[in-house]
Amino acid sequence: MFVGREKELNKLNQMYQSDQFQFAVIYGRRRIGKTALIQKFIEDKDSIYFVGLEENEHDNLVRFSTAIASYEHQDIMSGFNFGNFENCFKEISRLAKKQRVVLVIDEYPYLAQSAPVISSMLQSYIDHEFKDTNLFLILCGSSMSFMENQVLAYKSPLYGRRTAQFKIQPFGLQEAQEYFPKMGKEEVFVLNTITGGIPLYLSYMSSEKDIWQNIQDGFLEVNAPLFQETDSLLKQELRDPKNYNSVINAIAGGASRLNDIANKAHLESSAVTTCLNNLIDLGIVAKKVPVTEESKPRSRKTIYIISDDLFRFWHTYISKYMSAIMRGATDTVMEIIKNDLSRFMGQAFEKLSQDYLWQHVSDSKMIPTPFVYLNNWWGTDARTKTKVELDIVGITPDEYVGYFGECKWKNEPISKSILEKLIDLSSLFSYPQKHYFLFSKSGFTPACRELADKVGCKLISFDQM
């Protein structure tokens, strides 16, 4: 079953309809669904599909030649060789002069590593040959650093040639719901969060089981599919992951500033900075500043969070209790997860609520004046000299209108006092016009509704999102 990716498919099909040379770059982390998207796109089209492997130039050349030759001669199954890559490209050019041909090179980084000349050769063919053909070239890869630095970046021979690029994102709640049509929305949200929205990991979950059984079978057994997946992902992307694991553990354990992370991980700040930058490139960690500092080039309030929810889940519960799990004490670990999961889900619910507002930014009934910044805010309440946080603060470009919100992923309805506190904290900001939002997993108390009516606060429950 294939779900979602409508925007990407629409764009690819629109490009396909043009009668010009097209070159799409598709990339994204492992298991995110790049190949599934490409297979869906080419299922009804004439195409040559090749996947680069970690093997030598000769073996990649033979498989590339065979894939091309079998386009016209389906009986050619293996062992065909055009002799060199130049001849392969000549043949592709000949075919694509006659009709629209989609050429997919999946796992392009492996091909380019085995035959380093390939990117320059492709560049030359694009500039001199392919541009006058009906070729639709797709390069795909999961090594983020390779695709970003050696295909898309200025220094790459292929720079500026692509006609579209797609960074494939994790499934959102809607796609996950399509994936599990029979499961309750709340369960889908939890499972999509703990699997990081990665389609392959979601496919390890089952609508026949409840959340706890899915966690048990997916993460808590020594041979469970996700028991060591984050480790193996780091090993595939990084040469020496041990410092990286310590840094992620430190953040999962509550450290968020550079110095705190360095102390907790027992590493020098400079080593932590290198790890953090690489983890940010991989989409595992994100840098955050209070929303009011977003327009500043440098903020002293920078913190680091684990933005990849699979890593956050794994480092919060699995790595921390690894010995217990190895010794079979999974019931105890499950009890810990059950008692803490609402807190864990809070960060994901905040993100869902912020995304909800971004999706409605042009809906003038909800957002009278569009904001340009929307994010968390933290700082000091000068009246009480205490540290305070707001889940959502949105700001319009003229700083005339402010949007303030709180999000609660709890099993009880939001009470009036939460709204009172939100209104009180909003007085720390001097925007002349203020709007309020509350987002709740379990609704709102009557008193909260009454006050919301009075102050024009919008109440949004999880079912509506």
Ligand SMILES: Nc1ncnc2c1ncn2[C@@H]1O[C@H](COP(=O)(O)OP(=O)(O)OP(=O)(O)O)[C@@H](O)[C@H]1O
């Ligand atoms: N859009 C989708 N709908 C349903 N299932 C999907 C979708 N995308 C991916 N999957 C599931 O996830 C699995 C992994 O996806 P896929 O192989 O396309 O990822 P990938 O990004 O190409 O991974 P890698 O980089 O590791 O090769 C698929 O076999 C399929 O089970």
